[in-house]
Amino acid sequence: MRLSKKTLIIIGVFFISSIILLKISLDSVYRLPILMYHSIDYTTDKKNKMMISPEVFAKQMRYLHDHGYNVIPLEKALSYIRDRKKPPAKTVAITIDDGYDDNYVYAYPILKEYHISTTIFIITDLVNKEGFMNWKQIKEMSESGIIDIESHTKSHLWLTGLNDDDLKDQLQGSKKILEEKLGKEIKYVCYPMGGFDERVKQAAREAGYRAGFATKPRRMFTMYDVYEIKRVRISPTADNPLVFAIKISGYHSFIRAFQSEHKDRPYLLWKRKRSS
Ligand SMILES: [Zn+2]
Structure with missing residues (x-):
């Protein structure tokens, strides 16, 4: 009887500890x-x-709306x-890059319908093209209260290859043009490619941006540096509801990092390197 009670306590402590550890592990990633x-448009x-496609985009926005995503x-x-x-739980943010005209034609009406906040990053040299x-x-x-317009630089160049003057021009120039045209502060920049x-x-x-947005998630990035914010690419594969669910889960970057780390040695999972 005493032994049984002790065993039960051990099992209970083990179970609760496991749950706590799992929660801490999930929160950390x-x-x-x-x-x-x-682009939200039709392609062959x-x-x-x-x-x-606009249909897939509408389906995804409807999903977020109908399933109570914030x-x-x-x-x-x-x-x-x-x-x-x-x-x-169920918190996401949405960004659209480059400023294609299909954003206005197809995405904007859908975003308005579901009242979904979205940021669009504009390449100022390509406006009106x-x-x-x-x-x-x-x-x-920009005046709709739904869409936040921000900068994607002047001409979408690979910024790390530019000299200091050109880099400054790409960052400050686009900010200035957007602020003059829209009459509001441009706070964020999205790095081309x-x-x-x-x-x-x-x-x-130095150009006055409060945050910088990147594209591809790297390995286990910290995500606390607001000048290298990673995002989750929504490509046509996300037409699959399971893929989309993973991408909006908050664990997509972890899954991607884990996959790439183990892709060459799938049978040696326990030898995972601890370097970060
Ligand atoms: Zn771009």
Whole structure:
């Protein structure tokens, strides 16, 4: 009888400890999902990872809306990141890069319908060019209360390869143009093709940006540096509801990092390197 009681206590302590450890482990790899879209249009090129159809986009926005997701503006997402606080479950943020005209034609009506906050990063040199939005459309969205317009530099160059003057021009120039055209502060920059280094981050800071957004999630990034915010790419594969569910879970970056770390030695999982 005594032994049985002792055993039960041990099992109970073990069980509770396991739950606590699992919770701590999950919390440590959680990253607020900031989704990254590009073009929302029709394409016949199945290999185009940057374009999803308006139907798929509508389906995904409807899913977020119908399943009670809290789609927060970037400002709010950044406050969680700065404060190192885990947001409530089902929190996501949405960004769209490059400023294609399909954003206005297809994405904007859907975002309005579900009242979903979204940030669009604009390449100022491409405004009014074929395939891209014009200032009238950008201004209308900026004043809608739903879309936040931010900078994707002047001409979408690989920033780490630029000299200091050109880098400054790309960052400060686009900020100035957008602020003049839209009459609001431009707070964030999105690095073209995700290219950044410490010099680019410093230049973004000096240009007056409060945060810098990258593209591809690297290995286990800290996510606390607001000048290298990683995002989750939504490509056509996310048409699969399971893939989309993983991408908005907050654990996608961890799964990706784990996959890439083990891709060459799938049978040696226990020998995982501890370097970070
Ligand atoms: Zn881009």
